[in-house]
Amino acid sequence: MPVLTLLLDNFPIGPLVLDASVIINLLGSGSPETILAATGVDCIVVEQTLAEITRHPIAGLCHKEILSALGHDGHIQLHRMSSEEYALYLSLIQGASSECLDDGESAAIAVAVSTKQAVILDDGKARRIRRERFPSVPVVSSLQLFVAAGVRSGWPLEQVRGVVASAITTAKMNVVKGEEFLLRRLGL
Amino acid sequence: MEFALRVRPEVLGARLRNARTIARLTQEAAAKALGVARTTIVAIEAGKRQITAEELRAFAELYRASESELLSGARQSLDMDVKFRSAGAVGEHEVEQMAVGALLNRLASSTLELEELLNTRAPKLDFPTIDVNPDVPVDQQAEDAALALRQRLGVGLGPIPDLTALMESDLGIRVFERPLPSKVSGAVAFDDSYGAFVLLNSNHPATRRRQTAGHEICHPLLRKTGLAVLFEDDDFNEKEDKFCDAFGRALLMPAATVRRKVTDLRALAGTFTVRHVLMMAIYFYVSIEAMTRRLEYLGLVPKGQFDSLKERGLGTRHLEEVRKEVGGELESSRFTPRSLLLAGVAFDRELMSEQQIAKKLELDLVTVRKVLAEVSESGDAGFDPAT
Numbered sequence: 001m002p003v004l005t006l007l008l009d010n011f012p013i014g015p016l017v018l019d020a021s022v023i024i025n026l027l028g029s030g031s032p033e034t035i036l037a038a039t040g041v042d043c044i045v046v047e048q049t050l051a052e053i054t055r056h057p058i059a060g061l062c063h064k065e066i067l068s069a070l071g072h073d074g075h076i077q078l079h080r081m082s083s084e085e086y087a088l089y090l091s092l093i094q095g096a097s098s099e100c101l102d103d104g105e106s107a108a109i110a111v112a113v114s115t116k117q118a119v120i121l122d123d124g125k126a127r128r129i130r131r132e133r134f135p136s137v138p139v140v141s142s143l144q145l146f147v148a149a150g151v152r153s154g155w156p157l158e159q160v161r162g163v164v165a166s167a168i169t170t171a172k173m174n175v176v177k178g179e180e181f182l183l184r185r186l187g188l
Numbered sequence: 189m190e191f192a193l194r195v196r197p198e199v200l201g202a203r204l205r206n207a208r209t210i211a212r213l214t215q216e217a218a219a220k221a222l223g224v225a226r227t228t229i230v231a232i233e234a235g236k237r238q239i240t241a242e243e244l245r246a247f248a249e250l251y252r253a254s255e256s257e258l259l260s261g262a263r264q265s266l267d268m269d270v271k272f273r274s275a276g277a278v279g280e281h282e283v284e285q286m287a288v289g290a291l292l293n294r295l296a297s298s299t300l301e302l303e304e305l306l307n308t309r310a311p312k313l314d315f316p317t318i319d320v321n322p323d324v325p326v327d328q329q330a331e332d333a334a335l336a337l338r339q340r341l342g343v344g345l346g347p348i349p350d351l352t353a354l355m356e357s358d359l360g361i362r363v364f365e366r367p368l369p370s371k372v373s374g375a376v377a378f379d380d381s382y383g384a385f386v387l388l389n390s391n392h393p394a395t396r397r398r399q400t401a402g403h404e405i406c407h408p409l410l411r412k413t414g415l416a417v418l419f420e421d422d423d424f425n426e427k428e429d430k431f432c433d434a435f436g437r438a439l440l441m442p443a444a445t446v447r448r449k450v451t452d453l454r455a456l457a458g459t460f461t462v463r464h465v466l467m468m469a470i471y472f473y474v475s476i477e478a479m480t481r482r483l484e485y486l487g488l489v490p491k492g493q494f495d496s497l498k499e500r501g502l503g504t505r506h507l508e509e510v511r512k513e514v515g516g517e518l519e520s521s522r523f524t525p526r527s528l529l530l531a532g533v534a535f536d537r538e539l540m541s542e543q544q545i546a547k548k549l550e551l552d553l554v555t556v557r558k559v560l561a562e563v564s565e566s567g568d569a570g571f572d573p574a575t
Contacts, residue, residue: 172557
C-alpha cells in the first residue's frame with residue numbers, strides 16, 4: 001500500500017480526540033477494537049461525546065456493550081472536561097445557528113484545543129469551525145484512521161477495504177471532501 | 189475562561205424547568221440532588237438568577253439534558269396549543285396528545301429555523317378557506333372541496349401516488365414521519381404566520397399514513413389554528429372533523445374515478461369480485477378497508493361488505509398476492525420531505541453539522557446520513573446547463 005503508507009507521514013502519533021460521528025463509524029466498521037489497537041495511539045472520548053453516541057442506534061449493534069468493552073480494555077479513555085474546557089465547549093455550542101456546533105463535536109474540539117491533541121472530525125461544518133477558529137489543532141478523518149490502522153499493523157489491503165466498506169454500509173460513513181482518492185485506492 | 193451566556197436567563201430558566209419536568213423531578217428533589225436551596229432552583233427557572241458554567245453542567249447531568257439544547261440561540265418552540273379533539277378522549281389520550289403535540293411543535297420550530305438559516309420559506313397555502321356550511325350534508329361538501337383541490341392542483345381525477353410531495357411542494361404543508369404511539373395516527377398544526385405542519389406515524393403502513401395525510405390536509409384548508417392529534421379510534425364528533433375525514437377519502441378516491449373503475453372491471457369480467465376490490469385498493473394506494481368502505485359509501489357494493497370480508501379472513505396477505513400479480517408497488521417517495529431537502533442544503537453549505545440535523549429533526553445519525561447521501565449535492569453530480 002505505498003500511497004496509503006504516505007498518509008502515515010501526516011497521521012498523529014500522539015493521542016486522538018474522537019468525535020461522535022467517528023465513533024459511529026468505528027462501531028459500523030464491525031472492528032472498533034482491532035482498529036484502535038492497530039492504530040497504536042490513545043483515543044479520548046469526552047463525556048458529552050459519549051452521550052451523543054448513545055442517542056444514535058445502529059441496527060444490530062449494542063452501543064453500550066461495545067463502548068463499555070472498549071473502555072474496559074483501554075482502547076478509549078473517557079474524559080471529563082476541566083472547567084476551562086467546559087467553558088470553551090459552551091462557547092462552541094452557543095450563538096448563531098450557522099456558527100455553533102452540537103454537543104459531541106464541540107466537546108471533542110474543546111478538549112483537543114485544550115490538550116493540544118489531534119481531533120478526528122468528518123463533518124464539513126465541524127471541520128470548518130475548527131479551521132477558522134483553531135487552525136493550529138491538527139485534524140484527521142475516520143477514513144484516515146482506518147487506513148492508518150491498516151498500514152501501521154501491516155494489514156492486507158482487503159482487510160482495510162473490508163472495515164471501510166462495512167463502515168460505509170452499516171454506519172453510512174461520509175468521506176471527507178478531498179479524500180475520495182483514498183476510497184479509490186482501496187478499490188471502493 | 190469566563191462563561192458568557194448568550195441566551196436570555198428567562199429563556200434558559202424555562203428550558204431548565206422543562207428539562208426538569210421531563211426528568212420527572214420536583215424542584216425540591218432537584219435542589220436536594222444539586223445541593224442547593226429550592227429557592228435557588230425557583231429563581232433560576234424564573235430567570236431571576238444568573239447561572240454559572242458549573243451549575244449548568246450539574247443541571248445538564250442531573251436532567252440528562254443536552255447543553256446545546258439548553259443554550260440554543262434558535263427560536264423557542266412554537267408552542268401551538270393542543271386542541272383536544274373530543275371530550276371523551278381528553279383523559280384517555282391526554283399523555284399521548286401532549287407528547288405528540290410537543291414533538292410536532294419542536295419539529296415545526298426546527299424546520300422554521302432551517303428555513304431562516306437558508307433564507308427560504310415554504311410555499312404559501314394558496315387555496316381559498318373552506319367554510320363548512322351547517323345546512324348542507326358534510327359528505328357532500330367534502331366531495332366538492334376535494335374535487336376543487338384536485339382541480340386547483342392540476343392532478344385530475346386519477347390516483348395520487350406521492351401525496352407527501354404534493355402536500356409539501358404545492359400546498360406548502362411541511363410533513364414529518366416519525367414513530368408515534370400505535371394509537372396515534374398523526375397530528376396537524378396550523379398557524380396564520382408560520383403555516384401548516386403535519387406529523388404522520390411512521391410505524392403505520394404506507395396506506396394508512398396516506399389516509400391520515402388526506403385527513404390532515406383538510407385542517408389548514410379550514411384555517412383551523414392550533415394543534416390537533418388524530419387517534420385511530422377517533423369517532424369524529426365534531427362537524428369539521430367529520431368533514432376532514434370525508435375529505436380525505438374523497439381526495440384519495442374521487443367518486444367519479446371509483447365508479448368508472450367499477451364499471452370498467454364489471455364490463456370486462458362480467459362481475460365485480462373481491463379480487464377487483466383488491467386491485468382497486470392497489471390502484472388508489474389505499475387499504476382494503478378504505479377501498480371497501482368507499483365502495484360501500486358510493487353504493488357500489490352492499491353495505492357491511494367490509495365487515496363480511498373481514499369475517500371471511502380477507503387481509504393484507506391477499507392484497508400482497510394481487511399486488512405481486514398486477515404490480516403497483518407503493519414506492520417510497522423520490523421527493524424527500526422538504527425539511528430533509530433543506531437539511532441537505534444546510535449540510536452542503538456547512539451551515540449545519542449532521543449531528544445538529546439529527547438532533548433538530550429528531551432522527552438518528554445513520555438515518556440522517558442516508559438521507560443526506562441522497563439529497564446533498566456532494567452525493568449528486570447534478571445537471572450543469574453549461575456543460
